[in-house]
Amino acid sequence: MRLFALRDYRHLFGAQVIALFGTGLTTVALGLLAYDLAGPRAGIVLSTALTIKMVLYVVIAPLAAAYVDRLPRRTLLVVLDVVRGAVVLALPLISEVWHVYVLIGLLQAASATFTPTFQAVIPDLVTDESAYTRALSASQVASTMESLLSPVLAAVALTFMSFDRLFLGTSAGFLVSAVLVLSTRIPDARPSSHTRAWDRATSGIRAFLGTPRLRGIMALNLVVAAAGSIVVVNTVNHVRDGLGGSQSDVAWMLAASGGGTLLAALVLPRVLDRVAARTVMTTGAGVLVVATTAAAALVATGLTTWTGTAIVWTVIGIGMALIITPTGKVLRASVPRNAIPGTFAAQFSLSHLAWLITYPLAGRLGGEGNLTVTWSVLAALAGVGAVSALLLWPRHDGRGTVTTLSAPARHAPRADRATLTEAA
Template structure:
């Protein structure tokens, strides 16, 4: 495959896989740690921890974009990996719920700076449009493989060790990721068209608000967050308390969602060669709305079964991949090259703003009022987001927007026209 012939991309992809696997272990272990400390109120604890995560993502990501061109990106990414490794290593030592909140705040502040910076590096290394499309798909496959394999590996590991040891695996993963980043040649960020830090931080957000297709992406972010919160926040309590499952059963149910995402991500590169990104992403929104409604039906009608839950979780995983995977192409087709870091940081921040809304609903409302009401509210939000995407993203949209002082439309190269036809 031509993409993996690119040495620097190959090493960065390896760093991503290792870090993702470690993150996946932490995600599962954090849910089990919350259950160990809070029991039936684990959903509320996990919801609070994830809300802190979203606050950090929303606040830190634009600030990171504002200053990223002032530092060597390779050094910055490696230092952030080391910081994450140190914080995760402290998680097994917590004895109080508030310890989780402090450490998660530090961990996610580092991740909020790392992820959009990492995402913005890829277009500078993979310059061919078709290769970049496949790089996006490979990134999504890696993420979904983490969603699939991490719970499976966790289920196997928990048969032999305590879940606290999973945090050690995460710490090692971050350190290995940092070493691979240091072995890669990463060009420094292009100087931004904006000189003031606040202008840099706000530039990507302004681009989203004034670009029709990106306003559609904003609405789709809400759909993903509404459906994904059911899986991320409520799986632990749902499997343990509603289905009477074990710690390992939690992992297998999360793997069902990851499996659905993996199947969709593997199929998408060929699909996107023939079908527009808008069609794929709007279809994903419909799948997620259906998945959330099915989840409500499971709990409201007393139909909670292992098979039914696994099917619904798989459907949600498929829908999330249909929206998330093409997003990078849509962003790249909408901004000038020197605005790519700002666009990715804005998407990272704004997408997690949606999760900031939905995580408390799944965690706090789910704990205090029950899954039926919480999931009904999330299903309503998913439906509102899907309708919003249809209205905000024109069916015929061929403009490529340039951020920065110039407001004219940039002439498209031949490769750009192909991408724009997919993003329309």
């Protein structure tokens, strides 16, 4: 089956790509807005805004998974896109730091409902197993392209316009995404096998706790968050204050990390055909531990340069891709089909719980001006996550043998049970 021959998937993928690029522009613009409002304390403002985002993601995603199967999904996705576009349009109009927190709260509440719902739609549109695997890969490629090209587009735009105009591009992206979603025929969700809302909200988390490979992914989430927080939270102050760079330089440094992610994403599909997901993902964890340790060492010795920072940022991007790209395939292979929405929602929530730990650390410690301590702490957390993943995810589980199934998986129908033995 040719994936992009499916009209509804093609339109939905286009909506995802456009919304992703809008979100990428917001990431760059939000950092610069924080610097404009708070100066040297921009890291604290940015980390607080991102902490609000993480809290809402952790809390709202499981609740959304519990109730969206009772709502028309196409209408819900369109409404959420419109809400996000309106909120982003208001961001350049604010003048106080607390305004940032309120608007970011509204924006991320909508996103915390949108993303798990969107992810759960794909298996219903793409029913062929091999095509679904390609759909997961396409989604990750879109994300990596966004992480590379959005900062580049922002850097080009910032050479002839102020950063607040970037928010206009983001808002337009969300509205175009809404139009594309509206043009698709999205089926309503399959009813959950759980009748109680609490059971529906927690079913995915129970699957994580009951499956060894998913417990390993929980630990790998911490590695990704520790390394990623250095890039997301500390880049603006490191480049502007430490290296004396401009607004455009911030965007270019973020693009270095995106370039590493794209490089790994282009190579990984062939690698994953021959190498177990566990090997690829734990290798990525090792790469991130080395990269974060190198970042701390560079600032501790005073040897930080443009070239050194760009290299470390690129390696961080590579390591993150090695972990994130295979995750969807591992999730799909670990649970029965009717449990996929809850499992994706649980991963969405649990991964952001890790960011909820690391974002405040990066912002509060970095806001004190001591990046050596900040990045040393984050490197230590990455190390803890990497070691935990090796211990929690048994080596013999690398090719897809589930050593412990969650309760829903044990009682899965025969057709769904077969998916549990797919290669992770």
